[in-house]
Amino acid sequence: MAAQATPAAGSGRVRRDQRSVVTGLSGNFALALAARFAAGLFAGVLWAIIAPHARRMAAPHQQGKALTIALAGTPIALAIGTAVGTLLAGLIGWRATFAVMTLLAGLVIAWVLAAVPDFPGQAKGERTPVGRVFAIPGVVPVLAAVFLYVMAHNVLYTYIASFVAPVGLGGSVSAVLLVFGVALASIWITGVLIDRPLRLLMISSTALFALAVLALGLLASLPVVVFLSAALWGLAFGGAASLLQTAGSNAAGDAVDSVQPVIVTVWKHRHRRRRCRGRTPPRRPRSLVPGLGNPRAPGRCAAVRPAMAAITRRP
Incomplete structure (x- = not known):
């Protein structure tokens, strides 16, 4: 680099x-x-x-x-x-x-x-061309996990205000995001454990995220569920960047200086796509289950599941 x-x-x-x-x-x-x-x-x-x-x-x-x-x-x-x-x-x-x-x-x-x-960087002859990083075993599953995980997070983060408004929490968006932000302290747990059960931590993060979104999709009419889901969401996301970048670095080996820019590009690409698609939600969201929740959240939950499959697939 x-x-x-x-x-x-x-x-x-x-x-x-x-x-x-x-x-x-x-x-x-x-x-x-x-x-x-x-x-x-x-x-x-x-x-x-x-x-x-x-x-x-x-x-x-x-x-x-x-x-x-x-x-x-x-x-x-x-x-x-x-x-x-x-x-x-x-x-x-x-x-x-x-x-x-x-x-x-x-x-x-x-x-x-x-x-x-x-620290000295890699000499020109030692660098791995960016195009070759996709052939390194384990790198593509990590990139797929980054792509899907960040996509699901960014969509939820972007539309959280529009999501909670129909269930009567339009004036509590700051409180919901505060709970999410406080729960990001889970990065401390990640720091303590990351050098041991990395795969288990990533599976746990993805599962917590999926559980939070599923709860939002089915029980968002209950304010306590919204706040608990925000806490689970924060716990899941707090260490996600460290987990995904550590997984990518471990898979990359000596090519880490070439793999990390690709991971960052995938991460930032999800931000750009989310913004380009606009922020206007459906005018009258309807629940998949009559009387319960909001239909957008289960779709996000479904988007997270492939990330779990990708990160848990063994090379």
């Missing part, structure tokens, strides 16, 4: 920092949009670099735990980032909020450059 992993990560973070500055200072929408596009590009580069670099920092029997710690910021940001950003924007304005983000990013850059050890 890069000749020097840590400088590459720091360089990518610097460029994301610069894009935040442009977004905060620009009065031109097209310029701000271009800056956010560039920030997204560098975010993808960072995500692809961080996982292999974190694994290199740890002993082989602790590489999964190292990756989980490195990626812990993602669920934490999901849990509190939007709320904190909205609060700051209301107090000091959105431009000042971007300035705060830039300052924090600068501190992170300095911390990485000062504290994170550097």
Whole structure:
């Protein structure tokens, strides 16, 4: 991926920092949009670099735990980032909020450059071409699991407000997402156990997700079920990124620097497809079972099942 992993990560973070500055200072929408596009590009580069670099920092029997710690910021940001950003924007304005983000990013850059050890990347002759990663045993099942799992999660996350409104919880969307966010603390459990029963953890995560969506589909008219399902959903998703990236890294072996960008691309592709399809739900959703729930959730549950089949198939 890069000749020097840590400088590459720091360089990518610097460029994301610069894009935040442009977004905060620009009065031109097209310029701000271009800056956010560039920030997204560098975010993808960072995500692809961080996982292999974190694994290199740890002993082989602790590489999964190292990756989980490195990626812990993602669920934490999901849990509190939007709320904190909205609060700051209301107090000091959105431009000042971007300035705060830039300052924090600068501190992170300095911390990485000062504290994170550097490792040489792969020489040009040692790199695996991206086109060949699909022939590595075990990689395709992991990519299929990423594709299906993230698709199901993103659809549910996108439409959660429209989903709970017909059952009388339209004013409680923030509370539902708060329960989901708090439950993302399951990443701690993932970090403790990930270097041992990886397959069992992935099956458990998928099963919890399927159970949560099935409950939403059949019993969403009961508020307590909605909140319990949100908790199960958060428990399932909290460590999913670490589990899937660890599984991909284990399958990749020496080709980890080529496999991780493919995993990130598949993950981000699901975000893009979800947004391009729009956010308008059916006007009057009807239940598959008269008087119970919402018909969209069982479909999401069905979308998760192939992910379980893919991740549990032994090469």
